[in-house]
Amino acid sequence: MRLTIFVKLLLSVLLTLLLAVAVILVVVNWSFQQGFAAYIQQAELARVTLLRDALVSSYRREGDWDWLRESAERAGPSARWPQLLEQAGIAAPAKPPRRPPPPGAARRPPPNDNEPSKTLRPLALRLSVTDAAREPLFGPKPGTPTQWLPIQVQGAVVGWLAFLPMVVEQDELASNFIQQQRASAGWAALLVLGLALLLAVVWAQWFVRPIRRVAQGAQQVALGNYQARVSVSGQDELADLAQHFNAMAQALGRDDQRRRQWLADISHELRTPIAVISAEVEALQDGIRQPTPERIAALYADLRALGVLIEDLHQLSLADQGALALTWASVDLHALVQSHGVLFTPRMAAQQLRLSVQADGASSCWVRADARRLSQVLNNLLHNSARYTDPGGEVRVHLSATADQVRLVISDSAPAVPAADIDKIFDRLYRVDSSRSRLAGGSGLGLSICKTIIEAHGGSIVAAPSALGGLQICITLPKGGARSSA
Numbered sequence: 001m002r003l004t005i006f007v008k009l010l011l012s013v014l015l016t017l018l019l020a021v022a023v024i025l026v027v028v029n030w031s032f033q034q035g036f037a038a039y040i041q042q043a044e045l046a047r048v049t050l051l052r053d054a055l056v057s058s059y060r061r062e063g064d065w066d067w068l069r070e071s072a073e074r075a076g077p078s079a080r081w082p083q084l085l086e087q088a089g090i091a092a093p094a095k096p097p098r099r100p101p102p103p104g105a106a107r108r109p110p111p112n113d114n115e116p117s118k119t120l121r122p123l124a125l126r127l128s129v130t131d132a133a134r135e136p137l138f139g140p141k142p143g144t145p146t147q148w149l150p151i152q153v154q155g156a157v158v159g160w161l162a163f164l165p166m167v168v169e170q171d172e173l174a175s176n177f178i179q180q181q182r183a184s185a186g187w188a189a190l191l192v193l194g195l196a197l198l199l200a201v202v203w204a205q206w207f208v209r210p211i212r213r214v215a216q217g218a219q220q221v222a223l224g225n226y227q228a229r230v231s232v233s234g235q236d237e238l239a240d241l242a243q244h245f246n247a248m249a250q251a252l253g254r255d256d257q258r259r260r261q262w263l264a265d266i267s268h269e270l271r272t273p274i275a276v277i278s279a280e281v282e283a284l285q286d287g288i289r290q291p292t293p294e295r296i297a298a299l300y301a302d303l304r305a306l307g308v309l310i311e312d313l314h315q316l317s318l319a320d321q322g323a324l325a326l327t328w329a330s331v332d333l334h335a336l337v338q339s340h341g342v343l344f345t346p347r348m349a350a351q352q353l354r355l356s357v358q359a360d361g362a363s364s365c366w367v368r369a370d371a372r373r374l375s376q377v378l379n380n381l382l383h384n385s386a387r388y389t390d391p392g393g394e395v396r397v398h399l400s401a402t403a404d405q406v407r408l409v410i411s412d413s414a415p416a417v418p419a420a421d422i423d424k425i426f427d428r429l430y431r432v433d434s435s436r437s438r439l440a441g442g443s444g445l446g447l448s449i450c451k452t453i454i455e456a457h458g459g460s461i462v463a464a465p466s467a468l469g470g471l472q473i474c475i476t477l478p479k480g481g482a483r484s485s486a
Contacts, residue, residue, distance in 0.1 A: 013200040021189045029182060041165050044123055051088035052149045052161045059153055068138050090123050126164040132157050210238040214245050226253030262428060273306045312445040324456055326370040333406055334365040337399050340378045352391035359399040365406050368480030373453045380446040381473055385412040394468055406477050412470040422463050426451045
């Protein structure tokens with residue numbers, strides 16, 4: 001059976017409340033019973049103490065206990081014992097209490113006064129008076145548990161007042177009262193549980209409502225509707241969940257749009273050179289053009305450009321799948337930059353550009369990297385500078401190192417990249433529409449590949465306006481290798 005979050009939440013709240021109410025009932029019942037018993041026993045003890053004080057006064061006045069023995073045989077208003085009970089606030093028994101048998105008489109075993117009965121005897125029938133040696137003088141023979149109150153006259157114990165405390169469980173009236181209280185507590189608990197059930201249902205519905213909204217939104221996104229959003233209310237974890245869902249839906253929509261644009265751009269990039277090559281080949285086949293070496297060379301150059309584009313796309317697809325192959329080794333980045341400087345100096349000069357390479361702390365520019373991939377990055381960046389920088393301009397390469405990083409900065413002169421396009425130049429197939437356009441060549445994938453390679457090395461690459469008036473590319477790589485501490 002499948003239980004929804006609403007049912008689980010409702011059951012958890014109800015079980016928690018049921019357990020709490022049960023524990024409260026047990027504790028309250030035990031506390032009430034103990035407190036009720038203690039209250040009754042304290043009340044009886046207070047009256048017994050008054051009776052003991054009355055016995056002390058009577059003993060002082062009479063000088064012995066003979067008057068007490070005579071009171072056991074006398075009935076009516078003149079009996080001393082009922083009067084003492086009345087003074088202490090104790091109800092006199094309906095019949096006189098037993099008195100001990102005379103000396104020498106046959107004794108029958110006394111009834112067990114401590115045996116539980118449906119109705120416990122009144123307090124007057126649970127009192128006994130003994131002499132100093134605890135020999136019974138008046139009342140039943142003391143049993144257990146018995147409290148003994150000393151009867152003292154002038155500092156000497158002349159007798160004892162034995163008091164058998166009442167056991168609440170054995171008293172019908174007290175038991176009925178406790179049962180009534182238990183029943184009232186039970187009905188109160190049922191009422192509380194009923195109200196708790198109503199509140200739990202309302203609260204569970206209120207709690208589950210935002211979750212249902214997110215579930216409905218997720219269903220819409222699963223169907224391809226990336227514009228689906230859920231309303232956000234409150235500042236709790238559920239509100240955070242709704243916000244994260246909206247952010248996810250927005251990111252998915254943005255990625256889907258980029259994917260569509262990416263497919264459209266790829267098809268366009270592939271269609272154009274293929275159309276040109278196809279037209280040239282058809283012209284050669286139809287005899288419109290002659291297969292001269294110049295035309296064959298032009299077709300070969302177009303095929304090479306198409307191959308480069310396909311290889312770039314392949315590299316990016318490998319990076320997206322996390323399958324970009326890297327051969328790790330200790331690489332002297334300073335030596336790598338110097339070799340590329342030597343290689344590109346004549347190319348820059350042919351385009352009337354000046355190339356300068358500067359390194360600070362050349363001996364500490366070791367990184368753990370793939371030398372072939374870093375060389376690919378340098379080639380792409382220097383080719384971009386050579387392709388897009390106006391004649392008479394300048395390209396500067398600066399290499400520096402800190403305690404844990406190596407920093408490579410390539411700057412060129414005008415023309416500059418518009419500020420609105422700076423953050424987009426690493427996007428795939430993106431070209432600046434002004435001076436840095438397709439007219440200068442390139443597929444628009446070079447900087448994307450550079451970004452992918454640098455990030456695969458754990459580094460970063462950012463673009464910013466150059467102080468020379470053009471574009472500045474800054475690469476940061478973590479130091480590593482055998483000579484990184486040199």
